């Protein structure tokens with residue numbers, strides 16, 4: 101299973117996105133500044149946009165989904181119960197997991213944005229997808245929820261999960277790093293080797309590397325552990 105971008109180019113006015121590279125099974129992390137082209141690439145990978153030239157090949161990908169930054173875009177159910185069921189997963193189990201058991205009969209739009217985002221992500225993660233594309237999955241979540249999402253993403257097995265984000269503070273351990281700069285998609289490679297190439301790494305990683313520490317992954321915990329190892 102893999103998603104391959106073969107000389108993909110997409111143009112919109114002055115903006116051009118270019119990508120060549122392969123997304124293998126595992127957890128991919130794509131960062132870039134506001135307006136750099138992250139959402140455009142997410143839409144191309146999920147097949148919601150077609151390239152102007154080149155092609156996106158999805159080999160052995162049968163079930164795929166894209167999570168938009170705004171959870172409201174996904175709502176189709178009249179109640180929280182119907183909304184969870186629309187993902188084809190168990191409503192009671194998902195609601196319990198996000199503390200919304202007593203809200204099952206409420207209108208999804210009666211939830212706070214953070215609650216709706218949690219509900220949407222939990223419904224997605226309860227399902228099975230070969231390709232899961234997540235655009236800004238951490239937005240609207242508080243620190244505790246971001247940590248929980250990180251652990252859930254890290255334990256996901258079997259498919260291709262691609263996270264697009266500009267967040268730097270609470271990050272999951274990932275397999276592969278990418279950067280988007282003014283429409284150019286850069287394949288930084290597998291972690292940990294890719295860390296040395298990550299220009300927009302979070303400050304704690306930059307500082308760890310400047311001290312000569314060698315974090316094994318991109319989380320704050322990895323940076324701290326590397327620091328302890330170096331002291332030993």
Ligand SMILES: Nc1ncnc2c1ncn2[C@@H]1O[C@H](COP(=O)(O)OP(=O)(O)OP(=O)(O)O)[C@@H](O)[C@H]1O
Pocket residue numbers: 112115132133134135136137138139140141266
């Ligand atoms: N529907 C659209 N019509 C015209 N221009 C668009 C449209 N969507 C995005 N753009 C432009 O395309 C470029 C890339 O946008 P894109 O949304 O992919 O960036 P991004 O990295 O996801 O940004 P953000 O971090 O703000 O979500 C930007 O210059 C943006 O203004």
